[in-house]
Amino acid sequence: MNTSTIGPGTPPGPATPLGAVLAFDIGGTDMKVGIVLGEPTSGVQQLTDLQRHPTPLDGERSGDTVCARVVELTGSYRAAHPELDIGAVGVTVPGIVDEVNGVGIYSANLGWRDYPFKSTLTAALGLPVAFGHDVSMAGEAEFRIGAAVGKANVLVLVIGTGIAGAVLCDGKRVVGDGYAGEIGHAMVPAPEGGLAILESLGSAGAIARRYASATGADVDGARAVLALAGSGDSAAARVWSDAVNALAFSVAQCVSILGTETVVLGGGLSMAGPALFEPLAARVDELLTFHRRPNFVHAVLGENAGLIGSALKARSLLAGGAQ
Amino acid sequence: MNTSTIGPGTPPGPATPLGAVLAFDIGGTDMKVGIVLGEPTSGVQQLTDLQRHPTPLDGERSGDTVCARVVELTGSYRAAHPELDIGAVGVTVPGIVDEVNGVGIYSANLGWRDYPFKSTLTAALGLPVAFGHDVSMAGEAEFRIGAAVGKANVLVLVIGTGIAGAVLCDGKRVVGDGYAGEIGHAMVPAPEGGLAILESLGSAGAIARRYASATGADVDGARAVLALAGSGDSAAARVWSDAVNALAFSVAQCVSILGTETVVLGGGLSMAGPALFEPLAARVDELLTFHRRPNFVHAVLGENAGLIGSALKARSLLAGGAQ
Numbered sequence: 344m345n346t347s348t349i350g351p352g353t354p355p356g357p358a359t360p361l362g363a364v365l366a367f368d369i370g371g372t373d374m375k376v377g378i379v380l381g382e383p384t385s386g387v388q389q390l391t392d393l394q395r396h397p398t399p400l401d402g403e404r405s406g407d408t409v410c411a412r413v414v415e416l417t418g419s420y421r422a423a424h425p426e427l428d429i430g431a432v433g434v435t436v437p438g439i440v441d442e443v444n445g446v447g448i449y450s451a452n453l454g455w456r457d458y459p460f461k462s463t464l465t466a467a468l469g470l471p472v473a474f475g476h477d478v479s480m481a482g483e484a485e486f487r488i489g490a491a492v493g494k495a496n497v498l499v500l501v502i503g504t505g506i507a508g509a510v511l512c513d514g515k516r517v518v519g520d521g522y523a524g525e526i527g528h529a530m531v532p533a534p535e536g537g538l539a540i541l542e543s544l545g546s547a548g549a550i551a552r553r554y555a556s557a558t559g560a561d562v563d564g565a566r567a568v569l570a571l572a573g574s575g576d577s578a579a580a581r582v583w584s585d586a587v588n589a590l591a592f593s594v595a596q597c598v599s600i601l602g603t604e605t606v607v608l609g610g611g612l613s614m615a616g617p618a619l620f621e622p623l624a625a626r627v628d629e630l631l632t633f634h635r636r637p638n639f640v641h642a643v644l645g646e647n648a649g650l651i652g653s654a655l656k657a658r659s660l661l662a663g664g665a666q
Numbered sequence: 667m668n669t670s671t672i673g674p675g676t677p678p679g680p681a682t683p684l685g686a687v688l689a690f691d692i693g694g695t696d697m698k699v700g701i702v703l704g705e706p707t708s709g710v711q712q713l714t715d716l717q718r719h720p721t722p723l724d725g726e727r728s729g730d731t732v733c734a735r736v737v738e739l740t741g742s743y744r745a746a747h748p749e750l751d752i753g754a755v756g757v758t759v760p761g762i763v764d765e766v767n768g769v770g771i772y773s774a775n776l777g778w779r780d781y782p783f784k785s786t787l788t789a790a791l792g793l794p795v796a797f798g799h800d801v802s803m804a805g806e807a808e809f810r811i812g813a814a815v816g817k818a819n820v821l822v823l824v825i826g827t828g829i830a831g832a833v834l835c836d837g838k839r840v841v842g843d844g845y846a847g848e849i850g851h852a853m854v855p856a857p858e859g860g861l862a863i864l865e866s867l868g869s870a871g872a873i874a875r876r877y878a879s880a881t882g883a884d885v886d887g888a889r890a891v892l893a894l895a896g897s898g899d900s901a902a903a904r905v906w907s908d909a910v911n912a913l914a915f916s917v918a919q920c921v922s923i924l925g926t927e928t929v930v931l932g933g934g935l936s937m938a939g940p941a942l943f944e945p946l947a948a949r950v951d952e953l954l955t956f957h958r959r960p961n962f963v964h965a966v967l968g969e970n971a972g973l974i975g976s977a978l979k980a981r982s983l984l985a986g987g988a989q
Contacts, residue, residue, distance in 0.1 A: 519927075602847075
């Protein structure tokens with residue numbers, strides 16, 4: 344069984360009592376599920392028996408089908424791990440999420456509207472259920488045990504097929520009744536004039552798509568476009584620079600409005616490393632005047648950050664803490 | 667003596683015990699000062715003996731000269747109002763402000779850098795001193811007893827010679843170590859292409875300046891440009907529409923990133939009323955997709971909101987509450 348240890352500090356020894364929670368990250372295609380073991384005080388988390396299953400989509404009734412699958416998989420995990428006392432379940436979904444009431448307000452990809460996930464799952468499982476937005480929970484994990492520990496004013500940008508964000512202001516994650524963090528759909532100036540949404544220029548998906556559209560050539564993702572740009576392909580260089588400009592514009596908005604001091608970059612595009620971080624920081628610098636300059640850091644929790652964040656939230660229910 | 671009553675509910679009768687605080691709003695040209703009487707529970711505030719004095723500027727030493735004048739005026743007010751027990755002082759300044767430590771980090775107009783206002787004044791006055799940023803305190807007042815009471819996700823835009831903002835997320839004003847709220851210096855697309863700061867297009871000052879620059883004609887302020895636009899002057903219409911577009915762009919950024927539900931408009935330009943509010947709401951609507959639409963409301967505390975907010979903060983010191 345694959346077990347990975349995540350978070351600061353020394354992993355606990357086998358004798359350490361660990362609170363076990365089962366975390367689900369529901370995506371538009373797949374759902375990930377895994378057991379997260381953690382020590383509340385040290386922040387160290389162990390993710391174990393990670394599985395991936397197709398998300399059972401059924402249009403507007405996807406809330407029901409997803410919940411049924413969560414219940415079924417919880418039963419399987421409990422049967423497979425009789426040694427663990429799974430005390431709570433965490434579930435994250437995309438879209439607009441009402442965390443406080445545990446409702447999936449809307450998901451374009453999954454089809455539901457106003458689906459009461461938390462109450463449905465709590466009743467069906469007989470366990471405390473933490474419910475949240477996928478990228479918000481990933482952000483929460485980076486804030487609490489990841490790249491932004493100790494920072495109070497943070498923007499987490501997850502740049503993959505699309506772009507989503509999580510915002511920490513004065514040490515608190517901004518919820519905005521579930522509407523916060525939709526920075527991928529915020530407007531930025533388009534290179535050809537007019538406006539575009541950030542995601543349509545700055546995401547890994549957009550970079551590949553825009554290069555293919557500009558050249559007619561097929562390209563294997565944003566990293567390939569970056570490699571072409573490095574080898575002197577001017578169309579690739581332009582597409583890459585458009586992406587950097589768009590991302591920098593949105594980062595600078597956050598700095599101006601919120602005083603953001605730390606920008607955590609995650610998702611596939613962040614793997615570009617200095618080729619992304621350096622021009623991005625330089626461009627942000629140009630867009631600011633007397634504002635402070637943010638530091639750019641790499642997300643540390645990887646693609647399972649949402650599961651970890653969801654587990655942290657679920658464990659806080661066990662501990663009797665705030666959600 | 668001019669006394670005005672501000673805030674919700676019924677003004678307290680003369681027998682009601684009122685906590686008296688002296689509030690100073692230090693501007694680049696003038697400083698306003700007045701006694702604010704209020705009942706902590708009802709939120710009703712009375713502003714009395716409002717005076718305006720020139721701000722004593724002395725370059726980098728303006729911190730010292732301003733503090734000396736605050737101390738002097740506090741003495742005059744105490745002497746003039748022996749019947750009132752002035753128990754605390756509130757001071758607001760522009761620029762970058764460290765509210766937590768009571769330090770004026772930087773003000774371009776007033777000249778100081780890292781000036782310890784709170785400790786200097788507390789020592790000199792022997793009274794509790796609340797120290798904050800002028801527009802942040804105005805926002806605080808609108809949040810607590812003004813246009814945004816009961817709202818949790820709010821943008822306050824004060825649009826005058828320049829533009830400044832205050833942001834409330836999930837019921838808490840964002841401080842960002844003093845760097846939040848500088849939305850007037852956030853980038854927006856410029857009408858001629860490229861980028862400009864919001865203030866250079868959307869402020870009352872910019873509207874008058876841009877019209878004069880476009881036509882060579884002198885114009886008496888933004889309201890005059892609006893009147894010209896209404897009478898068919900195409901240059902005026904263009905300048906006005908550029909301002910609305912710029913303001914809408916910045917509002918839409920906040921909605922996308924923070925889920926802002928209420929936009930409070932204050933400052934001179936907000937007096938344009940429906941001629942501003944209606945096209946602004948329409949343009950914001952165009953810039954959003956699945957996000958919720960914010961409501962636009964008029965600031966209710968007027969030009970003395972900063973004094974009121976400062977007084978509320980000072981009174982919370984008296985009450986032993988958090989700053």
